[in-house]
Structure formats: structure tokens, C-alpha cells
Amino acid sequence: MRKQKRSMQKMIIAVMVIGSFLFGSCSKTEFTEAGKNDSPITSGADGENRDHSANGLPQETDSRLEVHFMDVGQGDATLISCDGYYMLIDAGNNDKGTAVWSYLKQQGVERLDYVIGTHPDADHIGGLDVVLYKFDCGTVIMPEVENDTRTYEDVVQAMEEKEYPVTCPVVGETYSLGEASFTVIAPNKDYGLDMNASSVGILVEHGENRFLLTGDAEEEGEEDILENGIDISADVYKAGHHGSKTASTEEFLNAVNPEYAVISCGEGNSYGHPHAEVLNRFRSMGIDVFRTDEQGTVVAVSDGREITWNCTPSESWQAGEPTGSSAGQNTEEKMVYITKTGEKYHREDCSYLKNGVEKISLFEAKERGYEPCKKCEPPVE
């Protein structure tokens, strides 16, 4: 089925390539605002007649796309390079900024054409301030959601000092990165203070190869991506929310239908990522899995047709085990309450809770640096 679909795409691309030679229209723009009149850029939900004209590669090309899923422990940092252009998506936790910077230097990065901070959680934007200070950065894309944390303030300060404007993600907009391009697929609405749901999601295309990255989007975010109608089928899927069972729903996976999945998580992380449910879904769909907790930095290279990897897929199918405060039954479902401006988390009936109350998991509250309220004494683990 997949093979059939692929060869059909090849035919379509061949026809388009010949067409573009005939009409001599292959000029590339630095930035294409796709779908002003006819968004989204990709056609039909059936995925059979994708419009690859934006990035259809000539038959003979030495264009090379590299996607580095960096090992930053529990967190995300992905470097994408294409033909001398660079993009960084997230930069790991606060203590990873320098490691990310030196990895980028090793890779020969001098300027980042794009920087995406998927959402203001510490395991994604923690190291971003270092990167923003150290590199000359082009377009910096971040969602319109603020976090009441020191980590987020550090990023805002770096942006101000370097005088970088924030570019807000607009679903359907396409940007070029050398011969490759990427399209914003999320966030699809205002999710209030739900950081994970606000994650910037992108689909990277290089010739026939497609990579989908959704940050920490969970079930609701995935549903909204499905609803926006953009074709999200991809060869490589970066498992949402570090392989948590709150993401990578069956419906979503069916739409992505990837050949490979990459899980970015830390060895022995306290959340138990990746969760067995997600690994089982991947396994039953015959998806090859790579994971940074077992394999370190995972690198995929695309020549526009084939994807090769720096390591062989993981065979362990080993789910993480929640430890410490995350261990035990049902702790994952423990929910607490926060407000827009407060620094504490509360029980539902706490009298300190007033307007703009948000229900989040205890894990998320702790991840985001909230302290337990002294009045209502909510659970601490």
C-alpha cells in the first residue's frame, strides 16, 4: 500500500519536474506565505494528489536534509539542516544550553535561519536563551502563550536584548529551508495556559520525504491538527510529548502512517516515557523506533527520496518506569489547579483560586515550577 502510494508520488513529481523545465518556473522564494487565498498548501485529505511543486526536487540533485534528534536527556532539541541553512527546534532543559550550543558549533552552524521554541516548558526552552545569545538568529517562532517561570523570562530577556521579534505560528504558512520547506500545522487555536497543547507543530518536506514534529501536543492538540485538513502523512514522526500515552493517539498515528518514529526522552526519566501503550501502537503498526535515551543523538539524512540513519532501530520495546514522585498507581492522573498569575498550585476547592483557573496534571505543575499552596495543601507527589 505504502509502496504503491510512493511510486505514484514519484510519477506525479516526475511529471511536475518535466513541467517546470518546460515552463522554466522554478524560482524559489525565501519565504512563501502559503495559502493566502487557498490555504492550506497541501491538497485534499486523501493525500493522493499532494502538491509537491513548492519543493519538488529536480531529478538530479545533491540536496541533503539532515535531522538531528539531539540527546538532551529528558527534553527536546532538534537541529535540521539543508544545503547550508539551519533550523533549531527547542534546546532542552536549562542545563543543556551549552551542550546544544557546542553541538551546533561542531556541526558548523554559524547562523540559525529559524529557531522554534515549541512551547514555554523548561524541557524545551530551557537552553534556548543560550542559543539566542550565541547565534545570529533569523526567524524565531514561538506560540502566543506565556509561562510564569524564570526559564521563560530568561528567553524573553534574550529575545529583547538581541532585538529579535517573535514570529507567531500561523497554521498553513510555509517557509523554505534550502531545497526543503516546512509548514506550520499547529497550534490550531488558543489553548489558554495549556502549554503542551499550544506546541508549534511543523511538517518538513524534502522532495518525497516528510518529517512530522508536534512538540508536546497531546490528544486535544492532535485532534485539532487532524481537523485542520492538512495532509500530515509522513515518513518520520517525532513521537509527541516524549512518547507519552497522552499523545500519539491511534487516530493520529493512522493519519501520519509513519515508517519511522523517534522518541526524545531521558534515560530512566521519572515520567516513565516512553509509555508502553505508545510503544505497542508503534510496534503493531510495524513502525521502526529510534530513541535518544537508548541510542543517544539520532540522525536521519534525506536525499529527497531515501532516508538513512546513523544507527539501527531500537529493538528493546522497553517502556520507561515512573520513579520517585511519578511512581505508583494513578499518580499520572492526579490533577491540580493553577491561576493565570499565581506561582502556587491548589486543590479544586481552595479559596485562593479565583479567576482564570486552569486544571493541569500534578506532573505538569511541577514541571512548570509551581509550588504547592500552603493553605489547601495539595498533593506533592
Ligand SMILES: [Zn+2]
Ligand atoms: Zn516536554
Ligand SMILES: [Zn+2]
Ligand atoms: Zn511540555
